[in-house]
Amino acid sequence: MTLEETVLAIRLHKLAVALGVFIVSAPAFSHGHHSHGKPLTEVEQKAANGVFDDANVQNRKLSDWDGVWQSVYPLLQSGKLDPVFQKKADADKTKTFAEIKDYYHKGYATDIEMIGIEDGIVEFHRNNETTSCKYD
Numbered sequence: 001m002t003l004e005e006t007v008l009a010i011r012l013h014k015l016a017v018a019l020g021v022f023i024v025s026a027p028a029f030s031h032g033h034h035s036h037g038k039p040l041t042e043v044e045q046k047a048a049n050g051v052f053d054d055a056n057v058q059n060r061k062l063s064d065w066d067g068v069w070q071s072v073y074p075l076l077q078s079g080k081l082d083p084v085f086q087k088k089a090d091a092d093k094t095k096t097f098a099e100i101k102d103y104y105h106k107g108y109a110t111d112i113e114m115i116g117i118e119d120g121i122v123e124f125h126r127n128n129e130t131t132s133c134k135y136d
Contacts, residue, residue, distance in 0.1 A: 043056055049084070050072070050081060050084040051084065051087065062117065062120060062122075062135055063120075065117045066117050066118050066119075067116075067117060067118075068114060068115075068116050069114065069115040069116070069117070070113070070114050071108075071110055071112055071113055071114065071115075072108055073108045073109060073110050076101075076104060076105060076108050081101075081104070082097075082101070085097055085100045085101045085104065088100050111126055111127070112124050112125065112126050113125050113126055113127075120134055120135045120136065121133070121134050121135075122134075122135060
C-alpha cells in the first residue's frame with residue numbers, strides 16, 4: 001500500500017467512525033430543545049388512551065400541557081378509537097356504541113392536525129401552515 005493509499009484509508013476510517021457516532025447520537029439531540037415533562041400517573045396514562053372519569057377533568061395551568069399534541073380526530077375517523085367507544089358503551093348501558101361515537105365525533109371534529117405548547121406559546125398546525133400565539 002502506498003503512502004497516499006494509507007492516508008486515504010485512515011481518513012475514510014475516521015470519517016466512518018464520525019458518521020457512526022453522529023448516526024447513533026442524533027436521536028439523543030433531536031429532542032434536546034425541550035422537556036417531555038414528568039412521567040404520567042396511571043390515571044393520566046388511561047386518559048391518554050381515552051379512558052377517564054369526568055371527575056378527573058379540571059382546570060390546569062397551560063404549562064401542564066407543554067408538548068406536541070396530535071389530533072385524535074383522524075383516529076376516530078379510521079375506527080382506531082372504536083374499542084374505547086365500545087368500552088364506554090359496555091360501562092354505560094344508557095347509550096349505544098353509535099350514540100357514544102357520534103357524541104365524540106362532534107367533539108373531536110377539527111381541521112387542526114397538531115398543537116405545540118411550550119413556554120406559553122401555542123402553535124396550531126393546519127394544512128402545512130402554522131399559526132401561533134403567546135399566552136401570559
